[in-house]
């Protein structure tokens with residue numbers, strides 16, 4: 001007997017969609033390959049929109065220890081500029097957030113299968129989706145929500161990432177003086193071939209999350225230690241922050257293949273693609289979690305209104321495209337050596353630009369992907 005809805009991937013988007021559907025009385029099974037939540041490569045910045053969506057899902061980030069973030073600071077070469085954020089924001093480790101989301105899904109009545117990986121997802125002749133798991137068993141469902149984040153399932157791959165981005169995350173305990181200086185700010189640092197962010201998370205810890213193009217990493221022998229040293233050489237602000245800091249992980253967590261700017265064009269009947277499987281915004285915006293929550297909410301509403309998945313996916317694409325293109329344009333600017341030289345100076349003179357950019361690269365809560373009920 002096919003399940004009603006199968007959700008593949010229990011990160012932000014998958015959990016959010018499962019909670020929304022279960023609360024409407026739908027039978028939902030969620031399959032997540034990790035047995036317990038673990039650290040993920042993420043800057044762990046939660047925008048105002050993400051906070052609103054999480055609150056609506058019943059996640060109280062303050063009780064999980066989230067740190068309020070009130071300022072954004074941009075540093076390049078020897079200059080830095082700061083501006084207050086034009087919306088409330090916070091930071092919280094993904095481990096804490098993902099754990100809370102899974103618990104909320106269970107509480108909402110979702111059948112959660114942890115530690116099970118979907119290896120293949122195909123349509124059978126009977127027109128149902130069949131997922132084959134790593135233990136060889138299968139699950140069948142009329143409808144599937146694909147929310148595997150950066151991991152592509154065979155047959156459902158996204159395009160290659162031409163820039164060959166590599167991303168790292170490392171936790172540090174900063175010195176008391178640097179912890180006080182960082183305070184309630186999210187700092188964005190620019191260097192040749194990429195950018196990185198450092199911000200406080202719960203437990204008095206700082207998260208350093210950075211991206212770099214493969215060709216620049218090759219110049220430092222593909223080694224994290226060399227890359228960390230090079231970032232500090234190119235961006236003395238980071239060197240100042242990390243002076244005397246203690247690394248808290250034995251080695252950084254890393255990922256490759258990040259198709260920034262990707263927005264899914266289409267999908268098949270009964271397959272709603274959400275989160276990073278729907279769109280991948282440049283990381284400096286700190287908006288990926290918000291988009292994951294937004295696409296999950298819209299897809300759940302579309303499913304409940306019997307809107308076909310291909311129509312939903314096309315509407316989602318047109319709703320997100322302008323924001324994605326603007327974010328890509330801004331990311332290209334950050335990667336330009338002239339921009340790196342003058343940006344902090346310009347932003348000091350005109351800090352409003354930082355607020356405007358932060359505002360424009362957000363997914364608006366009212367971005368309409370309103371489902372149209374389909375007759376019949």
Ligand SMILES: Cc1cc2nc3c(=O)[nH]c(=O)nc-3n(C[C@H](O)[C@H](O)[C@H](O)COP(=O)(O)OP(=O)(O)OC[C@H]3O[C@@H](n4cnc5c(N)ncnc54)[C@H](O)[C@@H]3O)c2cc1C
Nearest residue numbers: 009011012013033043044045118149167275276286288289
């Ligand atoms: C360098 C970097 C920094 C970022 N910083 C920020 C930030 O500060 N703020 C922000 O808002 N966004 C940030 N993002 C983006 C954000 O992390 C993602 O957009 C968001 O996590 C997407 O949510 P998701 O649910 O699609 O994927 P995820 O949250 O990654 O969840 C996918 C889940 O699917 C599971 N899975 C994968 N394959 C399978 C399978 N075959 N079977 C079963 N389960 C599977 C995984 O284990 C995972 O739990 C950043 C991204 C990068 C790369």
